[in-house]
Amino acid sequence: MKSEVNKLPGELTSEMSLKAKPLGAIPEDTRSIGQELLAEDDLYRIIGEQYAELVKDEEFAALYSKTGQPAYSPARLSLATVLQAMEHLSDRAARQMVRTRIDWKYALHLSLSDPGFDASVLCEFRQRLLEGKAERKFFDALLEKFKEQGLLKGRGMQRTDSLQILAAVRDLNRLELVMETLRLALNSLVKADAGWVREHVQSDWFETYGEWIESERLVKEKGSQGKAETERMLKQTGKDGFWLLEQLGSFPQLRTMEEVKRLEKVWGQQYRWVEAKSGAREIEVSTKESRRADGVDREMIVTPHDEEARYSEKRGEGSRGYKLHLTETAEEDAPALITDVEVVGGQEYDGRALAGIHQRLKEREILPEGHLADKGYVDSKTIEESRQRGVELIGPIQGAPNSQALKEAASVEGLPKGEEEASQSQFNPSSQDGNAEVIKTCLGLEHFQFDFQQQRAICPQGAPSLRWVKALRRDRGPSETGQEAWLIYWEKQRCLACRLALPSLVEQQRGRIVKLSPSYPTIVERRAEQHSKEFKNKYRRRSGIEASLSTLVRGHGGRRTPYRGRAKTRAHHLRIASAMNLKRAIAWEQGDRPQRKRVVRMKKVLGLEKTTRQGWRQKAA
Numbered sequence: 001m002k003s004e005v006n007k008l009p010g011e012l013t014s015e016m017s018l019k020a021k022p023l024g025a026i027p028e029d030t031r032s033i034g035q036e037l038l039a040e041d042d043l044y045r046i047i048g049e050q051y052a053e054l055v056k057d058e059e060f061a062a063l064y065s066k067t068g069q070p071a072y073s074p075a076r077l078s079l080a081t082v083l084q085a086m087e088h089l090s091d092r093a094a095r096q097m098v099r100t101r102i103d104w105k106y107a108l109h110l111s112l113s114d115p116g117f118d119a120s121v122l123c124e125f126r127q128r129l130l131e132g133k134a135e136r137k138f139f140d141a142l143l144e145k146f147k148e149q150g151l152l153k154g155r156g157m158q159r160t161d162s163l164q165i166l167a168a169v170r171d172l173n174r175l176e177l178v179m180e181t182l183r184l185a186l187n188s189l190v191k192a193d194a195g196w197v198r199e200h201v202q203s204d205w206f207e208t209y210g211e212w213i214e215s216e217r218l219v220k221e222k223g224s225q226g227k228a229e230t231e232r233m234l235k236q237t238g239k240d241g242f243w244l245l246e247q248l249g250s251f252p253q254l255r256t257m258e259e260v261k262r263l264e265k266v267w268g269q270q271y272r273w274v275e276a277k278s279g280a281r282e283i284e285v286s287t288k289e290s291r292r293a294d295g296v297d298r299e300m301i302v303t304p305h306d307e308e309a310r311y312s313e314k315r316g317e318g319s320r321g322y323k324l325h326l327t328e329t330a331e332e333d334a335p336a337l338i339t340d341v342e343v344v345g346g347q348e349y350d351g352r353a354l355a356g357i358h359q360r361l362k363e364r365e366i367l368p369e370g371h372l373a374d375k376g377y378v379d380s381k382t383i384e385e386s387r388q389r390g391v392e393l394i395g396p397i398q399g400a401p402n403s404q405a406l407k408e409a410a411s412v413e414g415l416p417k418g419e420e421e422a423s424q425s426q427f428n429p430s431s432q433d434g435n436a437e438v439i440k441t442c443l444g445l446e447h448f449q450f451d452f453q454q455q456r457a458i459c460p461q462g463a464p465s466l467r468w469v470k471a472l473r474r475d476r477g478p479s480e481t482g483q484e485a486w487l488i489y490w491e492k493q494r495c496l497a498c499r500l501a502l503p504s505l506v507e508q509q510r511g512r513i514v515k516l517s518p519s520y521p522t523i524v525e526r527r528a529e530q531h532s533k534e535f536k537n538k539y540r541r542r543s544g545i546e547a548s549l550s551t552l553v554r555g556h557g558g559r560r561t562p563y564r565g566r567a568k569t570r571a572h573h574l575r576i577a578s579a580m581n582l583k584r585a586i587a588w589e590q591g592d593r594p595q596r597k598r599v600v601r602m603k604k605v606l607g608l609e610k611t612t613r614q615g616w617r618q619k620a621a
Contacts, residue, residue, distance in 0.1 A: 015068030020057035023075055027111035034106040044083075044103035046586050052079060052109055054141040063132040072117050076108050077125045078138040083107060084122070085572070086579035088557045095119040126571065135571035139578050143339065143364055151585055152329065152337055154365055159372035160327040160357060161545040162350050163552070165343065165569060166560040167309035167321035172302070174270070175230055178237045179213040181266045181304040185244070188259035196254065200247050205240065231285070238271040238283045262304055269296050299345070306564040312346035321346050321561065322569055325353045326577070327361070328548055330372055330541045335588040336548060338577040339366055343570040350376040358389050370394050372542035380519035383526060394538050397526045448514065450488075452521070457488050457514070461498055466491050488514045552576060 026034070026048060038045040053075070060074035083104060084094040097104045098116035105112060129135045146152035172180060186209055189197050219229050245264055248255040255261075272294060274284045284290075291297040302311045302320045309321050327340035340357050354377060361367045370392045378395040386393040449458040457465040469487040490512040517523065529535050552558035556576045561569040602608075 016064050016071040017066055017068045018057060018061055018064035018074070019070050020061060021073075022056065023053050023073070023109050026106060026109050029112045030102070030105050030110065033112070034102055038103055038106065041590050042103065043583065043586060044107040047079075047083075047582060048107040048109065051142070051145065051582065052107060054079075054145055055138055059137060060128075060132075060134065063128045063134060072121055072125075074125065074128075076110075077117075077122065079108060080104075081122060081126065081575050082138060082578045082582070085556060085575040086582070088555070091119040091122045094122060126568070130567050130571060135567075135574055139341070139574045140364065142578055142581055143337075143366070146337055146581070146585060147366070149585070149589075151334055151588065152339070152366060153331075153334075154367055155369045156334075157330040157370045157372065157541060158327055158339060158361075158368040159330045159542045159545045160325060160340075160354075160377065161374065161542075161549060162353075162376065163324045163326065163549050163559070164312060164314060164319050164346060165322040165324050165558070165573075166319055167303070167306050168561055168564055169303045169305045169309060169320065171320060173215055175215050175218070175234055175237075176213050177301075177303065178234065178241070178266065178270055179209060179218075181263050182237060182241050182244070183209040183211075183213060184304050185257075185259045185263040188257055189254060192254060192257060196251065201244070209240075234285050235283055238267065238285070241267050242271070242283065259304075262301070262307055266301050266304065269300055308345065308566045309564075310346040310348075319346065322566060323348060323350075324558070324573055325350070325357065326545065326548060326552070326573075327357055328545060329368075330544060332541075335584045336544055336594070337581050337584060338548065339364070341570065341574050341577045343566050343573060345566075351379055351382040353377075354382050354386060354393070358386065358391055362389070367391065370538065372539060372545075374542065378526070380517055380522040380526075383522050384519055394535070395542070396530045396539070397523060399527070445514065445516070445520075446524070450516065450520065452486075452518065459490060459498075459512070463490060463494055463498075465489060484518055486516045486518060488516065548580070551580060556580070 025031075034045060034048075055075045055078050057073055057075050063074070064071055080094065080098060083097070084091075087097070089097065095116055095118065098108065098110070102112070104110075105114065110116070126135075129137075143152060186197065186201070186205070189201075215230070218233065219226050221229055241263060245255075245260075245267070248260060269291065270286055272284050272286050272290055273281050276282045286294070286296075288297070291300075300311065301307055302309055311318060311320050312323065313319075322343050323346050325340070325342040325344065326338060328336050328338045330336065340360050342353055342356060342360075344353060350373075354371075354373075358367060358371075367389070368391060371386065371394060373393065373395040375396045375398050378393060378397050380397075383393050383397075447460040451457070455468040457468075459465075466489045469489070471485050471487050492512075495512040530539075552573075556579065558573060558576055561572060563569055563572055
């Protein structure tokens with residue numbers, strides 16, 4: 001065990017006081033040997049000479065006590081955590097770098113004989129930043145420095161994309177989820193009041209819920225027998241959990257513990273009470289439909305070890321964790337600098353993040369004039385809200401969804417599968433081809449005429465609408481926003497006799513019904529605009545964000561978070577973004593210009609870089 005004399009600075013962290021002082025010049029011994037060994041364009045040398053004093057100790061004074069052991073310099077620790085993210089190092093490895101690497105000492109303004117700090121100081125410092133909501137301080141200071149250098153300007157073009165972040169937890173099936181939740185609750189109760197647990201909890205529970213839960217260890221059978229055993233254990237665990245919550249009802253100091261509240265929340269999502277034929281109440285394992293009926297189908301907890309992690313599915317692949325929104329500049333004559341980092345639940349709709357992104361960019365005085373994003377961010381509401389904030393949201397909007405008529409038309413003999421959308425856009429009642437009758441049934445909204453001011457609509461046959469009714473869209477999924485919608489009705493008898501309408505559209509209704517968002521004109525405008533050459537030339541600059549996400553994943557391990565909780569995950573990626581910005585800004589200042597277009601090696605050797613891919617294909621044909 002270390003003696004009190006041999007302890008490194010900052011190792012005692014119960015009470016820390018800040019003795020603020022400037023970082024100072026690079027010590028003479030480090031400066032002389034550093035300038036001899038490090039090239040003038042060395043990354044760490046430039047950081048030490050130009051970026052070491054971005055933040056000062058005084059800015060962190062609120063995070064420390066006024067009494068206690070002197071704390072290690074928070075300004076120096078801020079830069080050390082960014083250097084740690086730059087090389088994707090653990091706390092122990094980063095501490096070793098500070099202790100032994102000359103370039104790190106040069107960047108941090110440390111003398112060659114400085115022993116550095118204990119590895120635990122980094123963990124304690126990150127926790128202080130989170131508690132004091134100061135995790136963006138270094139990132140914001142770096143952006144201010146870029147503004148002073150002229151590398152970052154407002155009212156330009158920026159782009160945003162999202163990335164699924166895997167949580168630092170193992171995947172749990174349903175049985176493991178509920179049993180592990182109950183185990184953690186029991187563990188916390190034992191720590192808080194072992195006597196209460198010994199008095200109230202049955203002894204066989206410690207055998208069942210005492211160890212780390214693995215379904216393979218608990219359910220040995222396979223097939224139908226294994227399924228039946230799993231169902232039995234699910235119900236028994238549900239009964240045990242409800243019994244424990246009932247016992248804790250008269251002990252509020254225990255019932256309000258975080259693990260116990262999590263138990264109650266998980267049980268509300270995974271179980272429900274139903275009335276049996278005998279009249280007694282019994283426990284039922286919830287289903288997707290029953291959760292929706294009970295209103296608990298949102299914000300489903302997927303693991304008790306990280307309550308904020310959420311399940312999401314993209315391109316048929318599911319993951320448990322978070323979603324990172326990365327925003328960067330998209331100027332042709334400036335480096336691509338990351339301007340905003342946000343981490344949200346993995347299931348959250350991308351468009352919801354835009355309001356927060358624009359607000360933070362406005363506070364930093366770098367709100368863009370044009371914001372590039374893919375269709376996951378773009379709908380009529382986000383387009384209009386962005387306009388109100390003075391930002392043009394540039395991105396394609398999703399096409400009109402296939403209606404029941406299109407699905408029925410696709411099954412009609414003579415119409416190839418996959419042509420539903422084409423037939424919708426090629427509607428022509430006078431067509432003489434063999435598919436004319438099928439095409440007539442595919443009536444898209446673009447074939448109707450709408451007048452929102454007068455609340456009138458005319459169908460392709462010239463029939464006026466019967467009435468308009470305003471309804472509130474139900475908030476079911478993450479993409480639903482609960483906004484108002486117009487329901488437009490036509491007379492049922494007239495629609496049934498119409499040669500263009502399929503009977504299935506009106507037989508179960510009070511006539512033909514069209515559902516429209518009040519901002520439908522915005523949707524029509526964007527769908528027409530996104531096919532223009534001017535729009536495509538603007539939108540092509542969005543693709544650069546993919547390279548940034550790839551760099552974050554491959555160079556900094558950003559796909560899987562090493563921390564649990566959304567706040568820690570966001571702070572981790574803010575440090576990575578700061579490291580990426582330092583690399584890009586320094587490379588740009590040294591004259592290194594990134595290649596904006598990928599050039600095939602064969603074309604480069606033959607001097608055919610300007611030959612377009614489309615032109616090459618035409619020549620090959």
